[in-house]
Amino acid sequence: MKKFEEKTIKTEKIYDGKVVHLQVDEVTLPNGKTAKRELIKHPGAVAVIPITKDNKIVFVKQYRKPLEKSILEIPAGKLEVGEEPIVTAKRELEEETGYSTSELSFVTSFYTSPGFADELMYIYITDQLEPLKGTVTGDDDEFIEVVELTLDEAKQYVEEERIHDAKTNYAVLYLHALGRV
Amino acid sequence: MKKFEEKTIKTEKIYDGKVVHLQVDEVTLPNGKTAKRELIKHPGAVAVIPITKDNKIVFVKQYRKPLEKSILEIPAGKLEVGEEPIVTAKRELEEETGYSTSELSFVTSFYTSPGFADELMYIYITDQLEPLKGTVTGDDDEFIEVVELTLDEAKQYVEEERIHDAKTNYAVLYLHALGRV
Numbered sequence: 001m002k003k004f005e006e007k008t009i010k011t012e013k014i015y016d017g018k019v020v021h022l023q024v025d026e027v028t029l030p031n032g033k034t035a036k037r038e039l040i041k042h043p044g045a046v047a048v049i050p051i052t053k054d055n056k057i058v059f060v061k062q063y064r065k066p067l068e069k070s071i072l073e074i075p076a077g078k079l080e081v082g083e084e085p086i087v088t089a090k091r092e093l094e095e096e097t098g099y100s101t102s103e104l105s106f107v108t109s110f111y112t113s114p115g116f117a118d119e120l121m122y123i124y125i126t127d128q129l130e131p132l133k134g135t136v137t138g139d140d141d142e143f144i145e146v147v148e149l150t151l152d153e154a155k156q157y158v159e160e161e162r163i164h165d166a167k168t169n170y171a172v173l174y175l176h177a178l179g180r181v
Numbered sequence: 182m183k184k185f186e187e188k189t190i191k192t193e194k195i196y197d198g199k200v201v202h203l204q205v206d207e208v209t210l211p212n213g214k215t216a217k218r219e220l221i222k223h224p225g226a227v228a229v230i231p232i233t234k235d236n237k238i239v240f241v242k243q244y245r246k247p248l249e250k251s252i253l254e255i256p257a258g259k260l261e262v263g264e265e266p267i268v269t270a271k272r273e274l275e276e277e278t279g280y281s282t283s284e285l286s287f288v289t290s291f292y293t294s295p296g297f298a299d300e301l302m303y304i305y306i307t308d309q310l311e312p313l314k315g316t317v318t319g320d321d322d323e324f325i326e327v328v329e330l331t332l333d334e335a336k337q338y339v340e341e342e343r344i345h346d347a348k349t350n351y352a353v354l355y356l357h358a359l360g361r362v
Contacts, residue, residue: 004242017205025246029324033322039247040247045296066221073295076296110346111345112294113298116200164291165292169351173355174354
């Protein structure tokens with residue numbers, strides 16, 4: 001048995017949504033007691049750090065309903081069932097920024113909120129961007145604006161909390177650590 | 182009106198849990214159409230990067246039910262209503278690691294999953310740790326193990342995905358960028 005493992009006694013499905021699936025599990029703790037665990041099931045997500053030929057980072061500005069405000073994020077999207085993360089990453093980059101790429105390097109992956117959600121985020125980077133012909137389409141209910149910033153500008157945006165989410169703060173710190181843009 | 186703002190027409194509360202509060206909002210989009218937004222309301226959280234006097238990073242190993250496995254994380258916890266994040270940070274550090282501190286410096290804050298949740302994570306750092314007398318208590322339903330690693334060991338753990346969550350991956354990258362442990 002894995003250390004501190006919590007064995008599931010009962011699973012109650014609460015909600016089955018488009019993005020979020022909520023269930024409450026009753027578990028046996030290592031001390032024999034029981035507890036309830038509220039779990040968000042999420043398909044996982046990908047994000048891309050896109051660097052232009054003139055060393056700018058491509059962000060998308062998007063209204064985020066949970067925050068009731070817009071923030072600048074690196075392009076990202078949910079995984080489709082059975083899809084390889086790198087395939088999702090290429091598609092989201094094209095749909096959201098109007099750039100395509102044939103080269104994506106894996107940077108890291110992490111769980112965004114392991115206390116209550118199983119969302120796993122994969123992050124890629126590319127400096128091989130080609131402008132797509134035609135207009136950016138995006139999803140039907142996504143309204144986004146593309147913003148290109150230097151690394152110094154991006155650091156300032158982090159200070160001002162105009163960049164303010166885990167994957168994008170990570171991306172800015174990663175480029176800073178890399179010392180290459 | 183804020184750019185691309187989504188105006189709420191209707192809010193349906195789905196679940197009111199201990200950690201997770203789920204609601205579904207119907208919103209008007211900038212193009213006049215309507216859409217549904219699934220929103221997790223979360224009280225927010227804090228995390229601490231604790232550095233010992235011999236330059237080790239203090240992690241806690243904890244079983245995470247949503248992932249069905251244990252991972253190593255920096256100590257963290259949920260905000261109590263009306264509590265200053267720095268107060269929560271000190272308490273969680275003490276409860277989870279058995280170290281206390283009178284000095285915490287703010288590192289950054291970020292939304293963990295802005296697409297579906299409003300969880301805001303505050304991160305602090307300290308290299309002023311004092312061992313607490315007595316045993317670590319923690320919460321009733323938390324079973325944790327304290328693990329101290331050098332930065333090189335921590336980087337290896339990231340590679341092996343034994344460290345695998347947003348705040349902790351960020352913390353390891355932050356210390357790497359700082360070049361100080």
